[in-house]
Structures are given as structure tokens and as C-alpha cells.
Amino acid sequence: MDQTQELIGEPMGESDLERPAQEDCPCKEDMFPKASRRQVLRGGSLLTAAAASVLLPRRGALAADADDAGSWTVPGQLAKSDYGTRSSYETVVREATPAGTDALTPHQSLWGIITPSGLHFERHHNGVPTIDPAQHRLLIHGMVDRPMKYSVTDLKRFPSVSRTLFIECSGNSGGAARSAALKTAQATHGLTSTSEWTGVRVSTLMSAVGVKDSAAWVLAEGADGAMLSRSVPIDKIMDDAFVAYAQNGEAIRPENGYPMRLILPGWEGNINVKWLRRLKIGDKPFMTREETGKYTDLITLTGKARQFSWVMEAKSLITFPSGDMRLPGKGFYEITGIAWSGRAPIERVEISTDGGKSWSLAALQEPILPKAHTRFRYPWFWDGSEAIIESRATDQTGYVQPTKAFLTAHEGVGPTYHYNGIQSWKISADGSVSNVLVA
Amino acid sequence: MSLSLSPHLVLGAALALSVLVTPLAVEGQSYTGDYPFGTPATQADIDAWNKDVRPDGQGLPPGSGTYEKGQQIYAQQCAVCHGENLEGIRNPNLPQNGGPALIGGRGTLNTPRFKITVESYWPYATTLYDYILRAMPYTAPSSLKPDEVYSLVAFILGRANIIDKKTAMDAKSLPKVEMPNRNGFFPDNRPYPVKHYD
Numbered sequence: 001m002d003q004t005q006e007l008i009g010e011p012m013g014e015s016d017l018e019r020p021a022q023e024d025c026p027c028k029e030d031m032f033p034k035a036s037r038r039q040v041l042r043g044g045s046l047l048t049a050a051a052a053s054v055l056l057p058r059r060g061a062l063a064a065d066a067d068d069a070g071s072w073t074v075p076g077q078l079a080k081s082d083y084g085t086r087s088s089y090e091t092v093v094r095e096a097t098p099a100g101t102d103a104l105t106p107h108q109s110l111w112g113i114i115t116p117s118g119l120h121f122e123r124h125h126n127g128v129p130t131i132d133p134a135q136h137r138l139l140i141h142g143m144v145d146r147p148m149k150y151s152v153t154d155l156k157r158f159p160s161v162s163r164t165l166f167i168e169c170s171g172n173s174g175g176a177a178r179s180a181a182l183k184t185a186q187a188t189h190g191l192t193s194t195s196e197w198t199g200v201r202v203s204t205l206m207s208a209v210g211v212k213d214s215a216a217w218v219l220a221e222g223a224d225g226a227m228l229s230r231s232v233p234i235d236k237i238m239d240d241a242f243v244a245y246a247q248n249g250e251a252i253r254p255e256n257g258y259p260m261r262l263i264l265p266g267w268e269g270n271i272n273v274k275w276l277r278r279l280k281i282g283d284k285p286f287m288t289r290e291e292t293g294k295y296t297d298l299i300t301l302t303g304k305a306r307q308f309s310w311v312m313e314a315k316s317l318i319t320f321p322s323g324d325m326r327l328p329g330k331g332f333y334e335i336t337g338i339a340w341s342g343r344a345p346i347e348r349v350e351i352s353t354d355g356g357k358s359w360s361l362a363a364l365q366e367p368i369l370p371k372a373h374t375r376f377r378y379p380w381f382w383d384g385s386e387a388i389i390e391s392r393a394t395d396q397t398g399y400v401q402p403t404k405a406f407l408t409a410h411e412g413v414g415p416t417y418h419y420n421g422i423q424s425w426k427i428s429a430d431g432s433v434s435n436v437l438v439a
Numbered sequence: 440m441s442l443s444l445s446p447h448l449v450l451g452a453a454l455a456l457s458v459l460v461t462p463l464a465v466e467g468q469s470y471t472g473d474y475p476f477g478t479p480a481t482q483a484d485i486d487a488w489n490k491d492v493r494p495d496g497q498g499l500p501p502g503s504g505t506y507e508k509g510q511q512i513y514a515q516q517c518a519v520c521h522g523e524n525l526e527g528i529r530n531p532n533l534p535q536n537g538g539p540a541l542i543g544g545r546g547t548l549n550t551p552r553f554k555i556t557v558e559s560y561w562p563y564a565t566t567l568y569d570y571i572l573r574a575m576p577y578t579a580p581s582s583l584k585p586d587e588v589y590s591l592v593a594f595i596l597g598r599a600n601i602i603d604k605k606t607a608m609d610a611k612s613l614p615k616v617e618m619p620n621r622n623g624f625f626p627d628n629r630p631y632p633v634k635h636y637d
Binding site for chain 2: 098099100101125126139140141146147148149150151154155157158159204207208219221225226227228229277278280282284286287288289292293296298300301302303304305306307308309310311313397399402410414415
């Protein structure tokens with residue numbers, strides 16, 4: 001497989017010692033939009049040059065413009081007492097929608113299953129509130145023996161639980177149901193992210209306040225301007241709900257609910273109420289706006305809408321190669337992406353490179369966690385001709401991710417909440433990758 | 440002379456005993472199971488935040504509102520985003536690109552050109568009160584008084600021809616309003632019962 005080696009790197013030879021550093025390949029910047037190796041080397045020496053003391057030996061001007069003027073030729077940056085940042089050459093960001101109500105995770109640029117906290121998607125209904133944790137309280141009242149208020153400090157005294165979980169907006173990929181106008185994996189599927197969340201089980205809090213036997217529903221209310229509220233059945237509350245105060249090992253980010261949010265594993269994003277300030281225990285659903293006028297699923301042409309459709313069903317996304325990239329030429333590529341299900345761990349992911357005619361198993365990267373993104377990989381030799389690549393997830397309940405055609409036939413394209421159809425990427429003969437609707 | 444014990448000794452023994460026998464009882468706090476953390480909520484604490492309203496009317500406060508008062512408030516507080524005729528506005532210079540239409544669309548839900556509004560889609564009139572009180576107007580949420588919210592509900596439902604324009608809205612009349620799409624919803628029926636793959 002010498003051919004493969006040539007495509008993804010350069011053989012090392014005598015001439016490497018004499019010629020200037022070269023970019024890995026001219027097309028790679030289209031695949032991964034970031035600085036070239038040469039820019040990295042040049043920028044690195046500029047950054048550290050100023051740090052050298054005039055009293056200490058330093059590199060002469062003649063030596064500095066030689067071929068080996070790299071990062072290894074000058075002292076590096078010393079440690080600081082600070083909040084670390086990524087390399088100044090890394091530029092991947094979330095992408096906010098024009099209205100400023102959402103910012104999308106750049107899946108095409110990420111690895112593994114954890115979404116960096118700064119790239120976790122955000123969605124809110126009246127902006128991100130600024131909350132002083134010393135002033136914030138969680139009130140639990142209603143059908144309880146002892147109504148209580150808890151500060152963040154109080155919550156941290158309870159036994160804690162950590163779980164790595166995806167949170168996905170129910171509108172995620174809904175736009176992909178209608179058209180192929182959205183170009184990238186970020187634009188089509190950027191409203192899902194995975195973090196490790198830490199907090200206290202709501203069942204623990206319920207035992208502390210003494211929930212009454214007749215309790216059936218819990219209203220969760222946020223402290224944002226929208227005061228977003230949802231009704232949660234008591235069974236889910238007692239099963240696996242928790243109030244999180246930490247995300248990926250540190251305090252939750254403001255856009256994700258600082259200082260505390262509700263986590264309902266596997267359920268649609270907005271019911272994981274952020275900036276949580278109140279849990280009211282009752283015996284009936286409260287029928288808030290976000291579970292009646294919004295976030296209900298109108299089935300096209302029937303006039304009827306599905307309500308309380310909380311679970312996010314199995315979905316998958318090829319993140320490489322994906323829309324708006326360009327492959328430099330035929331040869332080996334590792335198709336990779338993420339799969340997830342709100343019901344159960346991922347059982348398998350299949351890959352098609354012929355637009356859904358035939359399917360092959362992808363390898364799943366451990367850990368395969370319930371209700372978290374799972375990374376899949378599939379080795380592929382692209383022969384240079386047009387191809388349509390797709391992924392199809394199956395979870396451990398046996399549920400198989402449906403095609404767009406199936407969903408359109410049975411549900412139409414109404415408000416497109418909970419759309420989980422198979423995503424197709426077309427690779428043209430020139431290597432360009434684009435979003436495409438497959439009938 | 441009776442035996443005198445050092446106060447520190449007594450306190451120490453009591454603490455040791457309490458740790459051994461009742462490790463979780465903390466003086467001065469109400470008993471909350473194994474975890475006596477947090478602060479008991481007073482009725483004032485609860486009343487300050489307990490504003491939500493259910494379809495059966497639970498949570499609706501005293502007060503009332505009329506179509507005429509609602510029309511005035513709407514013009515001042517709502518029309519800029521939702522339109523003079525409640526038709527909705529799309530404008531990138533407005534918060535969230537403008538507000539959705541509140542009326543119209545009745546009879547369209549089973550057509551390809553469905554239009555979702557309060558009039559055509561929302562199953563409960565109480566939700567309108569609940570949402571306006573807590574979340575509207577967008578730039579000053581939670582600023583409206585109950586009478587103002589009752590009035591806005593009377594105006595919107597009146598313009599939607601769901602209630603008579605002379606009907607005042609209050610804690611008794613609002614839960615009785617029958618919304619056109621009251622029976623337009625069904626509970627989650629997924630996973631879909633049809634096999635969709637080979």
C-alpha cells in the first residue's frame with residue numbers, strides 16, 4: 001500500500017534536510033480548514049522571539065533564517081497561573097444563527113465523543129442570563145412535605161453523580177428534512193453535543209423534601225427571561241433525572257445553564273431546563289407553551305400533532321468527509337462520525353458509499369455509552385468517481401434510523417422537530433463534498 | 440456538693456453521642472431525610488415565584504381584563520413585534536427576527552400550507568396567560584400585571600374570534616374558553632410501528 005502512504009504523507013529522504021518545510025498537500029486545507037504547517041513554524045518562532053533576554057545567549061540573525069528556525073530552536077512559553085486556552089492557530093468556532101437564538105457545534109472539526117465546553121451548542125428563548133451563583137436558589141415546592149430552597153453550595157453537599165450524555169435540540173437536523181441548502185455538518189446537525197455532567201439526582205432531592213404519593217408531574221422552570229418551563233413525568237424524575245452544576249469537570253458554562261440545569265438523559269434539549277430555579281410537584285401536566293404551541297410534532301396532512309415526544313430517537317452523522325470539504329484525490333480515507341440514541345446504547349452503525357444501496361458495518365469506538373455520542377469509523381478507498389456516503393444507526397432496542405423517504409411519507413415535513421433521517425453527503429469526481437437529498 | 444462537670448466535657452460527650460446515634464440530625468433545621476441541607480421555603484418564597492397557570496385554572500390570580508384595555512396594551516407593548524393586526528412580523532432588526540403571527544390559520548393544519556398560531560394550534564387558553572405573564576414582552580419579561588395579562592388574553596382571543604369581544608377574562612372565565620384545536624394532539628406513539636428497512 002505504498003500508494004496510500006504517498007497520499008497521506010511524504011516519504012522522508014535526504015532532500016528533506018535541505019529544502020524548506022512544505023505543506024503536507026495542497027488540498028489538505030480544503031479538507032481541514034486550518035493553518036498550514038509552514039505557517040505554524042513561522043508563527044511559533046515569532047511568538048517566542050520577543051521573550052528571549054538580551055543578556056542571555058540568543059540565536060544570531062544568520063542562524064535564525066536557516067531552515068531549522070523552528071519551535072525547537074528557542075525557549076518556549078513558561079507556565080502561567082491562568083485559565084488555559086487552545087493554540088492561537090486553532091480557529092474552529094460555533095456558528096450563531098442570525099437571530100442569535102442558537103449557536104451550532106462544528107462537528108466536522110471535532111474528534112472523539114466529548115464536545116469541548118466552549119463548542120457545546122446553545123439554544124435559548126430569551127438570551128443567556130447573567131446569574132450570580134451566590135444569589136441563585138432552586139425552590140422545590142408543591143406536593144411535598146417540606147418545601148425547600150437550595151443554593152449551589154447546598155446541592156454540592158449531596159451525593160453526586162456524573163454521566164456522559166448527549167443533549168440534542170429536538171429541532172436538530174430538521175432543516176435537512178426540507179432541503180440540501182445547509183452546507184456543513186455543523187449547519188445540518190450542530191444542535192447536539194456531548195458533555196460529562198455532574199450533579200445531584202432529583203430522586204435524592206425528592207426524598208429530602210418528601211414528595212407525596214399522588215405526585216405525577218413536575219414543572220421545571222428556568223431563571224432566564226423566557227422563564228422556560230416544561231412538565232416532566234414523575235417516573236422520569238425518579239428514574240435518572242439530575243440537577244447538574246458541572247460540565248466536563250468545571251462549572252457549567254453560562255450558555256448551558258450556569259449555575260445549575262436539569263438533565264433528563266436522552267430527552268429533547270429544551271426539557272433539560274437551564275438556569276433551573278424551580279421544581280413544582282403536581283398531579284397533572286402544566287401545558288406550558290413549550291409543550292403545546294411549540295415542540296409538538298404536527299404530522300403533515302393529518303392536522304394532528306404528537307405531544308410529549310420527549311425521547312430523541314437514534315441518529316447518526318458522518319463528520320468526515322462531510323459537506324463543504326474537498327478530498328485531494330482518490331485513495332484511502334477513514335469515514336468517521338457520531339451516532340446516538342436517547343433510548344439505549346448504539347448497537348451498530350452501517351455505512352453506505354453507494355447512496356444506500358448496500359451497507360457495511362462500521363467499527364464503534366469504546367466507550368459505547370448509553371445516551372451519549374458514540375464515535376464510528378469505516379476504512380474506505382475512494383476510487384475517484386462520484387459517490388454518496390451515508391450512515392445508519394441502530395440502538396440496542398433494535399430501532400433502526402429511518403430514511404428521509406420513510407419519514408417524509410409517514411410524517412411529512414411539518415415543523416420538523418425530531419427529524420432523524422439518514423444524512424447523505426455527495427462526493428463529486430473533483431473531490432468536493434456537498435449536502436444532497438436522496439429520494 | 441454535686442459533681443460538677445466541665446461544660447466542654449458535657450458538650451463533647453453530647454456531640455460524640457449524637458454522631459454515633461443520630462449522625463444526621465442537625466439542630467435548628469427541619470428534618471429532611473438523610474441530607475439536612477438547604478433552607479425551608481417560606482410561603483412568601485413560594486408565592487414570589489409560584490406564578491404558573493394550569494389548564495384547569497390553578498394558579499390564575501385575582502383580577503380581570505377586557506378586550507378594549509388589551510387593545511391599548513397590545514398597541515404599546517406587542518404590535519412592534521407581532522404586527523398591528525397580530526399577523527406576525529419578520530424583521531432582522533427585531534429580537535428573534537420578529538414575533539410570530541398570533542391569529543389566523545384555522546383550518547390549515549391538515550393542509551400542506553399549515554399555519555401555526557395561537558388561534559389555529561394552541562390547545563389551552565390558559566397557556567396564553569401563563570406565557571405572556573412570565574415571558575412577554577420579550578424586552579421586559581415578567582413586567583405585566585395580572586389585569587394587563589387578562590386584558591391581552593381577552594384581546595388576542597377576541598381578535599381570533601374565539602371569544603366574544605365583550606367577554607371579560609378572569610380566573611373563572613379563562614379556563615372555560617374552548618380553543619379550536621383542543622383535540623388536535625395525541626401522545627407519543629413512537630417508535631413508529633412500521634418497518635422501514637430491509
